[in-house]
Amino acid sequence: MLHTxxxxxxxxxxxxxxxxSLFRRLxxxxxxxxxxxxxxAETSRMTIVCDAHENAADRIRASLYKLETTISVDEVNRTDAVVRxxxxxxxxxGPSHPHGLHSRSQIFExxxxxxxxxxxxAPESIMLEMTGSASKIEGLLQVLRESGYTILEVSRTGRMAMRRGHHTSRVLEALGTRQSLDLQEFPTQDPDALPSDEILPGAFEE
Amino acid sequence: MADSITPNPTLTGAEILLATLAGEGVTTVFGYPGGAILPVYDVLRKFPNLHHVLVRHEQSAAHMADGYARATGRVGVCMATSGPGATNLVTGLATAMIDSIPIVAITGQVSSKVLGTDAFQEIDITGITLPITKHNFLVTRAEEIAPVLREAFQIARSGRPGPVLVDITKDAQQAAAAFDFEAAKPRPYRPHPMLRAESSSMQEAVTLIRQAKRPIILAGHGVVESGAERQVLALAEAHRIPIASTLLGLDAVPAEHPLCLGMMGMHGESWVNNAIQQADLLLAFGMRFDDRVTGNLTKYSPNSKKIHVEIDPSEINKNVRVDVALIGDLKEVLSLLMPLLETHPRPLESHGSEWLKQINAGKGNASVRDIINLPDNGHLYAAHVINDIWHEAAAAGRLEQTIIVTDVGQHQMWEAQYFKHHAPRSLITSGGLGTMGFALPAAIGAKVACPEKDVWVIAGDGGFQMTAAELSTIVQEGLAINIAVINNGFLGMVRQWQETIYEKNYASSPILSPNFVLLAAAHGIAGATVKQRADVIPNARLARTSGKPFLIEFQVEKEDGVYPMITPGSALHEMLRRPQHDPLIELPEEP
Structure with missing residues (x-):
C-alpha cells in the first residue's frame, strides 16, 4: 500500500x-x-510517498529518524491530511490536429x-495546469486520451501533504511553539511525540 | 597548542583538527599519511599528547580504532588520506557500523577548488560511506573543523553508537581560523522522539515477567554498550531467570555464573537453543534477533511472549514480532523496571527450579558428545587449544585482565564455546559483518588502549594472512601481543559448509600458508609451533609472560567441525550434532 x-x-x-539512499537500502x-x-529557516520539508507493506510504516519512520539530518517525521493518511x-x-x-479548430475549445471546456x-x-499545443488529488489528475489525463488528444508532455510534482487543523499537526506543535523549543534544548522526553494509540508491537508483517 | 594562553588563538585548520581531538580526550590516532592529509601530519609534532600509530594498511587503522573502542567504550579515532586511503577504510567502517562501535574516521580530501574534477586521489568518500556510517561530513572551511569534529564525536557515542566519517579538504586544513573549543560544543544530542518506555508497556512487561514459568534473558551487545551488566545480572538473580548470550553479549555476564547458559544461535550449545525454543517468555536485552541467532524465523521460539528492550526503534519488529517494546537505554529502562518488579515479585513457586532443572538436564546429554571432555587422543583440536588458553589465564588469575580478539571463522565459534569470559569487554570479535583479518589490527587497538592487559589474538590461518602486515606495526609500537594462529590448512568454516551443504566440494578452501613462526621471526617476533596438546599450556604461559609479542602456530586437525550447527533454514532446535562416530575423535587404540 502507499504510505505518505x-x-x-x-x-x-x-x-x-x-x-x-535509505529507501534504497530498505x-x-x-x-x-x-x-x-x-x-x-534552514529546514526543508519533504513529502515522501512510497509503496510498502501496510505494516512497514513504523520501521520506515524509525529509520528516517535515524538519519542525523532528520528533524521530525510524520506519517499521514488521506482522512487527516490534505494531499495535493x-x-x-x-x-x-491546433488547426492540423484531427479535431481541427474545435480542439482548443473542447480542451477549454x-x-x-x-x-x-x-x-x-501555442499554434499547435495547449498547456494546462492542474492542482488536485492524484486521482483527479489521472481522470483528466484519461479523458484527454480517450477523447483522441495527443498528450505531448506531462510533468507532475508528486504528492504534497499537510495535516488538517492546527492542534492535530504534531509538526507545527513540535516546531512552532516556545515550549517545544525548550524541550529540544533540554532533551528529557516528549510525551506527545507519538499518539498514544500507536503501539509499535501491533504492527508487523506476518 | 591546546593549552595556549590566548583565549581564541588563530590556528591552521590542521592545528584546529588536532587541538579538537586533544580536547575530546583523544590520546591515540591510528593512521597513514598521504598527500591530502599531510598538513595534519606536518603539525602532529606540536601535539605531544597525541600518539600516532602508523599502520600498514588503512583497513587496519579502522579496525584498530574499532578494537580500541570495543576495549574501552571510548571513541576510537583513525585517519587516512584521500582516494585509496579513504576507500581502504570502508571495510573497517562497515565492521564498526554493523556492530554499533563508536569511531571517528578522518580523511583528507582534495582542495575544495578542485572538488568534483576527478583530481588526483579524489574520491567521493562521503558518498561511498553513506550506508556504512552513522553519519558523515564534508568540511571545506577551517572554521567548520572544530564544530563538525565535536559533533562527530557526539554522534558516534550517543544513542546507538556508530562510526562517523569527517572528510576535510586540504585547503581547509591549510587555512587559518580562530579556535575556540568551548564555542564549538554541539547542541545536546537530539532526543529520538520514538524513545519511550511507557508506563503501560512497563506494566505489561511486569505482568509478563510475573506470569512466566519458563523465562529466559537474551543478552546482546547492548548490555555492554549500555553498561548494564550488573542490572541484568541483578534482574536474573532476583527472579531466577537464566541468561543466554549473543556472540557480542558473551562477555556481558560471567560465564561461570550458574544462571549463565552460554551462546545462543547457529553454533550455540544445544541446551541454550532448546531453552529458547521451549521458553514462554523471552527478555531480549540490547540484541537485534540477527539471523545467526534465530535460525528459521517461522519456527523461532513459537510459544513465548517477547519483551524487547532496545535503544534503536528501527530494530523493533524487524525480524521477530515482539509483544512489548521498551525503547531506550537498557540501563535506564532496567532501573525503571526493577522497582516495579520488586513491588510485584514473581510468585516464589515459579522461581524457576523446575525450569532450571530442565535446562541443566540438557547439559548432561550434550556434554557426552562435547569434544572438550574427550581424553587426549594424540590429536590437537582447536577447541582444546582455546580451552587451554583459558585454563592458563584462569590458573594465573588473569581472566579479568585478559582480552581475546578473534578473527572470523571456526576458531571464532570455538572461542565463543570454550573460552569462558569473565569480564565485560574481554571479547572483541567482528559479529555482524564477519570481517576476516579483523583480529590482528583490532588487537593492536585493544593493546594500545589497555597496555596492562594480556591481549590474545586468536586467528585462523586464512584470516591471519589478510592483515599479517600489521606484525610490523606491533614491533614498531613495541606491543606485547600474544598471537595464536589456529592452522588447519583450510578456510575452515568455508570447508565445513562445503562438507555439510556442498557435498564436500572443497573448492578453493584448502589454503597454503607460510611458516608462521619464520614469518614472525622475520619481524623480530618470537614464536613457537605446537602440535601436541601437552604443549599448549606451557607455550601459552611463555607467550603471556614474555613481555614481548609472541606468536604460536597451533597445527590442529584439518577437517574438524564446529558443532552443534544449525544449517540455514533450520529452526534453533534442529541442530546438527558432532557425528558420534567422527573418525577424528575416536580414542587411541588399545596397545
Whole structure:
C-alpha cells in the first residue's frame, strides 16, 4: 500500500541523498518525493510517498529518524491530511490536429470541468495546469486520451501533504511553539511525540 | 597548542583538527599519511599528547580504532588520506557500523577548488560511506573543523553508537581560523522522539515477567554498550531467570555464573537453543534477533511472549514480532523496571527450579558428545587449544585482565564455546559483518588502549594472512601481543559448509600458508609451533609472560567441525550434532 511521510530535514547538501539512499537500502520504491522550503529557516520539508507493506510504516519512520539530518517525521493518511499534486499537461491542439479548430475549445471546456487552467497557448499545443488529488489528475489525463488528444508532455510534482487543523499537526506543535523549543534544548522526553494509540508491537508483517 | 594562553588563538585548520581531538580526550590516532592529509601530519609534532600509530594498511587503522573502542567504550579515532586511503577504510567502517562501535574516521580530501574534477586521489568518500556510517561530513572551511569534529564525536557515542566519517579538504586544513573549543560544543544530542518506555508497556512487561514459568534473558551487545551488566545480572538473580548470550553479549555476564547458559544461535550449545525454543517468555536485552541467532524465523521460539528492550526503534519488529517494546537505554529502562518488579515479585513457586532443572538436564546429554571432555587422543583440536588458553589465564588469575580478539571463522565459534569470559569487554570479535583479518589490527587497538592487559589474538590461518602486515606495526609500537594462529590448512568454516551443504566440494578452501613462526621471526617476533596438546599450556604461559609479542602456530586437525550447527533454514532446535562416530575423535587404540 502507499504510505505518505512528511519529513522535516536540514536544508544542506546531500540530505536528499541520505533520504533516498535509505529507501534504497530498505528495498522500498519511492512513488513520489517533493522537497521544498518549510516555515522554518534552514529546514526543508519533504513529502515522501512510497509503496510498502501496510505494516512497514513504523520501521520506515524509525529509520528516517535515524538519519542525523532528520528533524521530525510524520506519517499521514488521506482522512487527516490534505494531499495535493500539481500537474502540467501539454496537449497537441491546433488547426492540423484531427479535431481541427474545435480542439482548443473542447480542451477549454474539459479544463473547466476539471478546474484546470490554461497557462500557455501555442499554434499547435495547449498547456494546462492542474492542482488536485492524484486521482483527479489521472481522470483528466484519461479523458484527454480517450477523447483522441495527443498528450505531448506531462510533468507532475508528486504528492504534497499537510495535516488538517492546527492542534492535530504534531509538526507545527513540535516546531512552532516556545515550549517545544525548550524541550529540544533540554532533551528529557516528549510525551506527545507519538499518539498514544500507536503501539509499535501491533504492527508487523506476518 | 591546546593549552595556549590566548583565549581564541588563530590556528591552521590542521592545528584546529588536532587541538579538537586533544580536547575530546583523544590520546591515540591510528593512521597513514598521504598527500591530502599531510598538513595534519606536518603539525602532529606540536601535539605531544597525541600518539600516532602508523599502520600498514588503512583497513587496519579502522579496525584498530574499532578494537580500541570495543576495549574501552571510548571513541576510537583513525585517519587516512584521500582516494585509496579513504576507500581502504570502508571495510573497517562497515565492521564498526554493523556492530554499533563508536569511531571517528578522518580523511583528507582534495582542495575544495578542485572538488568534483576527478583530481588526483579524489574520491567521493562521503558518498561511498553513506550506508556504512552513522553519519558523515564534508568540511571545506577551517572554521567548520572544530564544530563538525565535536559533533562527530557526539554522534558516534550517543544513542546507538556508530562510526562517523569527517572528510576535510586540504585547503581547509591549510587555512587559518580562530579556535575556540568551548564555542564549538554541539547542541545536546537530539532526543529520538520514538524513545519511550511507557508506563503501560512497563506494566505489561511486569505482568509478563510475573506470569512466566519458563523465562529466559537474551543478552546482546547492548548490555555492554549500555553498561548494564550488573542490572541484568541483578534482574536474573532476583527472579531466577537464566541468561543466554549473543556472540557480542558473551562477555556481558560471567560465564561461570550458574544462571549463565552460554551462546545462543547457529553454533550455540544445544541446551541454550532448546531453552529458547521451549521458553514462554523471552527478555531480549540490547540484541537485534540477527539471523545467526534465530535460525528459521517461522519456527523461532513459537510459544513465548517477547519483551524487547532496545535503544534503536528501527530494530523493533524487524525480524521477530515482539509483544512489548521498551525503547531506550537498557540501563535506564532496567532501573525503571526493577522497582516495579520488586513491588510485584514473581510468585516464589515459579522461581524457576523446575525450569532450571530442565535446562541443566540438557547439559548432561550434550556434554557426552562435547569434544572438550574427550581424553587426549594424540590429536590437537582447536577447541582444546582455546580451552587451554583459558585454563592458563584462569590458573594465573588473569581472566579479568585478559582480552581475546578473534578473527572470523571456526576458531571464532570455538572461542565463543570454550573460552569462558569473565569480564565485560574481554571479547572483541567482528559479529555482524564477519570481517576476516579483523583480529590482528583490532588487537593492536585493544593493546594500545589497555597496555596492562594480556591481549590474545586468536586467528585462523586464512584470516591471519589478510592483515599479517600489521606484525610490523606491533614491533614498531613495541606491543606485547600474544598471537595464536589456529592452522588447519583450510578456510575452515568455508570447508565445513562445503562438507555439510556442498557435498564436500572443497573448492578453493584448502589454503597454503607460510611458516608462521619464520614469518614472525622475520619481524623480530618470537614464536613457537605446537602440535601436541601437552604443549599448549606451557607455550601459552611463555607467550603471556614474555613481555614481548609472541606468536604460536597451533597445527590442529584439518577437517574438524564446529558443532552443534544449525544449517540455514533450520529452526534453533534442529541442530546438527558432532557425528558420534567422527573418525577424528575416536580414542587411541588399545596397545
Amino acid at each position: 511521510f512528511i519529513a522535516l530535514v536540514q536544508d544542506r547538501p546531500g540530505v536528499l541523498t541520505r533520504v533516498a 528495498n522500498i520504491n519511492i512513488v513520489s518525493l517533493t522537497v521544498g522550503e518549510s516555515e522554518r 499534486e500539481l500537474c502540467l499537461i501539454k496537449v497537441a491542439a 474539459l479544463s473547466q470541468v476539471f478546474r484546470a487552467r490554461v497557462v500557455d497557448l
